Amino acid sequence: MSAQTIDDLPTPALILDRAILNRNLKRMSDRLRDAGVMLRPHLKTAKSIEIGRRAVEGHDGRITVSTLAEARYFAEGGFTDILYGVGVVPSKLPAIAELRRQGINLRMVTDNLAVAQAVAAAATGRFWPQSGQSAGGETFSVLIEIDSGGGRAGLPYPELPGLLDIARVLHKAPGVELAGVMTHAGHSYHHNTPDGIAAVAEQERQAIVGAAEKLRANGIPCPIVSAGSTPTAMHSRDFTGITEMRPGVYVFNDLDQAFIGSCSAGDLALSVLASVIGHYPHRNQVLVDAGALALSKDISAQEFKPQVGYGTIVDAPAQDMAVIACSQEHGFVGANEPIPFGNLPVGSRVRILPNHACITAAAYDRYYVVDSELDGGKSVVDVYDRINGW
Template identity: 75%
Template sequence: MTDTLDTLPTPCLILDRAVLRRNVRRMTDRLKPAGVQLRPHLKTAKSVEVGRLATAAFDGRITVSTLAEARYFAAGGFKDILYGVGIVPSKLAAVTQLRRGGTNLRVVTDNMPVARAIAEAAKAGDSFSVFIEIDSGGGRAGLPYPGLPDLIDIARILHGAANVELAGVMTHAGHSYHENTPDGIAKVAEQERLAVVTAAQALRDAGIPCPIVSAGSTPTAMHARHFDGITEMRPGVFVFNDLDQAGIGSCGSGDIALSVMASVIGHYPHRNQLLIDAGALALSKDISAQEFMPKAGYGFIKDAPVADLAVVACSQEHGFVQADAPLPYDKLPIGSKVRVWPNHACITAAAYDRYYVIDSEQSDGRAVVATYDRINGW
């Protein structure tokens, strides 16, 4: 018997394939005409099936955030993988193992001690492909722009080492998540572009090749005015979207492909609340969407019978659901199921080992048409 939304256990993760495909087409239509490759950051989906859909119109390059993801996607046939978290010497052996197996696993650094360690490790005959990370304003990792201290020195260590390829430069404008107008995001996108393109030109001026110029977040990929000088973009959450992206303006609510399905387990009219069996572990405690959607709580209820019905508080396995208006308990009986849009799809999905896939463009959209696995851990 085919599962439907009515027969699934709760809490569980629901993925609407029709919305996912629309999201991928939208990003493809942004980047293809500009001649920019898509290297999607698959830390969001952590799924080979989603990765194949996301890269279908491009050359198959991807980004990951853990070595577990790198192994999983390599086993799934992906051969050009950027491990987008700064590498440390103790992980170089794991990188080497994947590269020996035929995967071009590329790594990232922003400091000379690691550059030297990579050069030293390569003396044994193993090869490495390295990006230098640039901080374009997000304040997380990378050489700060505009100063770009040590850029040329790091590049010379890498470029001058046997068996080491300096693949290029990369950046991520994480501060784009704190803008919610097209002009505001476009300004950050231009800052991101200038930082990484300037770094690439500085290397070339010093006689050092810089073939790949890599940038990208979902907001900047969607709102950049142009991509001059950039060769690839690395958005991630665009495949699913979430309330945070809707608040920013990178998508609409109809573009959110991911939801958590939960069961109503209690009615509490004296406090105008109901309980669901999805709490902090099922939804996460990420409240990023509240920056521009103060009533989002830990997630809005999809297709709710009253406005702004949201999970307003969580304990480990309980979600407290409330709205400003009186709750229509007759429309939300005990045992009924609701779907919660996540604040941050990447964090919410991390609690689960699979996606139950539906397709809202097929029949009534309630049949489970596939199950996609995913990789967790490090």
């Protein structure tokens, strides 16, 4: 790659600090290894083979994805134990079967009896009428999704309605492996103290271990007990009974993770490089060429600090400088004191820290990699590609 600095890059551009990335990866990997839990990183955040390979170092290579496009991309990159972590539907079984025929142990999740029956039917070669296709005599690996309190997908704990019915269909079907149970404590994001997050982590643990024990008590094996979000992986005080954790956003971290205490302010590896495109002193604002598409309109970080808007400015020349409004390609940057416009001439560049790294990164097809430990992050030392879409 020809020598480049971030001043040569087109804007907006996605900048990844390799030094911070490596620290984030090591912290989580060491923490889970020391706890005796396997790491199955959720690569929906990074969507990058290069980052995925580094993330699983010291573990056994298992990963999580959120789309079939990611599953195909990581399979091509050499990953062979892949959990597709979004509830499956019968129409996706042929695509899953195709990857499994290539030797990829692509596992899926469901909390639905009709889907479990469809998987069983496809495995035994019977036609599934609603999908219009037959996967035909395939093998499948399924985890049952449990709701540990987040209120998104999964059978709600402790009632676990229908758990045994779904489990028996999968367990009895020839060609189907009931691999275990999984949950994601998304509600951990609404706490900003270690104790608060640790309490959610314990709730997550009890729910998923409770579901596994219910299966085992009924003679159904449950080898994988899978949990995790970044906050619960960082703050859990007891992993007993959990076999693997699936944090994702920890690879980069973001303003939301910093505010809730999953990481420190210095642990944010991702930023958006933008150009200043206008000065508006009468309203104390500059415009940048990073708007809603380049940053996303995710407001998760506003829950604990409303003034972050859609992202904050790195090394800002005024207090609380942030993108306070967005149109498609314009970001409106304001501050809590007069902006020294001379410090930010039109054409100069700023870096913006994202509220939610996973969503911001989704607009880009590559990371421009810098290294703050080499030269303060000025040179572009590498470029990593990403997979987007479905």
